Amino acid sequence: MKPFIYDYTLEDLQAWMKENDEPTFRAGQLFEWLYVKRVNNFEDMSNLSKALRQKLVDQFQFVTLTEITRFESKDGTIKFLFGLHDNHAIETVIMRHNYGNSICVTTQVGCRIGCTFCASTLGGLKRNLTGGEIIAQVVVAQQMLDATNERVSSIVIMGSGEPFENYDETMKFLRMMIHEKGLNIGQRHITVSTSGIVPSMYKFAEENTQINLAISIHAPNDKLRSKLMPVNRRFPFEDVMEACHNYIAKTGRRITFEYALIGGVNDQSEHAQELADVLKGMLCHVNLIPVNHVPERDYVRTPREQIFEFHRILERNKISVTIRREQGHDIAAACGQLRAKHMESTVG
Ligand code: SAH
Numbered sequence: 001m002k003p004f005i006y007d008y009t010l011e012d013l014q015a016w017m018k019e020n021d022e023p024t025f026r027a028g029q030l031f032e033w034l035y036v037k038r039v040n041n042f043e044d045m046s047n048l049s050k051a052l053r054q055k056l057v058d059q060f061q062f063v064t065l066t067e068i069t070r071f072e073s074k075d076g077t078i079k080f081l082f083g084l085h086d087n088h089a090i091e092t093v094i095m096r097h098n099y100g101n102s103i104c105v106t107t108q109v110g111c112r113i114g115c116t117f118c119a120s121t122l123g124g125l126k127r128n129l130t131g132g133e134i135i136a137q138v139v140v141a142q143q144m145l146d147a148t149n150e151r152v153s154s155i156v157i158m159g160s161g162e163p164f165e166n167y168d169e170t171m172k173f174l175r176m177m178i179h180e181k182g183l184n185i186g187q188r189h190i191t192v193s194t195s196g197i198v199p200s201m202y203k204f205a206e207e208n209t210q211i212n213l214a215i216s217i218h219a220p221n222d223k224l225r226s227k228l229m230p231v232n233r234r235f236p237f238e239d240v241m242e243a244c245h246n247y248i249a250k251t252g253r254r255i256t257f258e259y260a261l262i263g264g265v266n267d268q269s270e271h272a273q274e275l276a277d278v279l280k281g282m283l284c285h286v287n288l289i290p291v292n293h294v295p296e297r298d299y300v301r302t303p304r305e306q307i308f309e310f311h312r313i314l315e316r317n318k319i320s321v322t323i324r325r326e327q328g329h330d331i332a333a334a335c336g337q338l339r340a341k342h343m344e345s346t347v348g
Pocket of ligand 1: 113115117118119157158159160161162163193194195214215216258260289290291292293294
């Protein structure tokens with residue numbers, strides 16, 4: 001199989017040009033065609049010689065992202081189910097806010113983390129995506145927004161998969177997204193979310209970027225977290241917190257904790273108090289997410305009043321906290337839900 005052109009960084013393209021006896025500035029032209037003009041084939045790259053275009057056609061391919069289905073929510077959220085070259089399917093979401101457009105990308109086909117409330121993990125992990133396959137999701141979204149002169153203004157790595165178990169490809173993706181000669185997306189407008197893969201958290205603290213880090217914490221202690229997230233047995237609660245402290249100390253940046261409120265499981269007032277005690281004095285923010293219903297799981301949502309109570313307890317303890325505004329609820333936009341349905345319909 002020919003390599004994906006999106007898997008090549010600007011430096012890689014320069015090296016390739018050199019090897020092929022082309023001046024290195026051609027790499028810059030190619031990069032511009034890919035990420036600024038955003039064409040989908042080499043033939044259209046009119047300032048490259050015919051011979052060079054042919055060579056590119058012979059040696060590289062574009063990422064296949066075939067639109068299988070698209071769901072549009074009343075609130076403007078669009079969820080895509082894309083088919084890959086090997087017939088796997090992945091989900092990508094565009095969320096429209098009044099302050100801009102946010103893209104939620106997937107980093108793996110399936111997931112092996114096994115969180116008990118999540119749909120992405122239902123069929124296990126199939127394979128990692130390459131950096132280029134993650135990039136393609138943003139390029140396709142941007143191409144769609146080009147029609148109305150809009151931009152992808154922020155990215156969240158909160159689709160299916162565990163980005164920190166596909167670390168190098170995720171970092172390649174991130175570096176390409178923030179490249180000033182490419183899509184040039186503001187670092188502070190990008191968030192990578194992890195279930196707490198501790199060694200990768202230490203690595204990420206050394207990356208010298210302004211990209212935001214979010215941790216899916218979902219419980220205030222080790223015991224409950226292990227029940228909800230089997231990964232906690234591999235990387236216990238205390239180790240995750242220590243890695244968070246290290247990240248804050250190394251980067252001076254605030255960390256975000258995601259906490260999905262599950263009715264009667266982790267949403268009681270004493271859980272809120274315990275969480276507040278753990279996070280006291282830490283440079284952090286808590287994002288409360290009313291759990292999305294996954295048909296295969298029998299969790300229920302926290303009543304509205306208790307969500308507010310949980311929020312109040314954290315606030316009273318001077319923890320910065322918000323309740324996540326929901327989008328796309330009517331189109332099953334939560335992680336992995338669409339793909340799970342698709343697998344059901346193709347398998348069954
Ligand atoms: N694997 C990474 C990133 C993808 S998930 C991680 O775990 O952080 C993005 C977020 O959605 C995570 O916080 C995840 O725990 C949460 N999530 C998964 N299923 C959910 C559900 N049914 N309801 C609410 N949030 C969910």
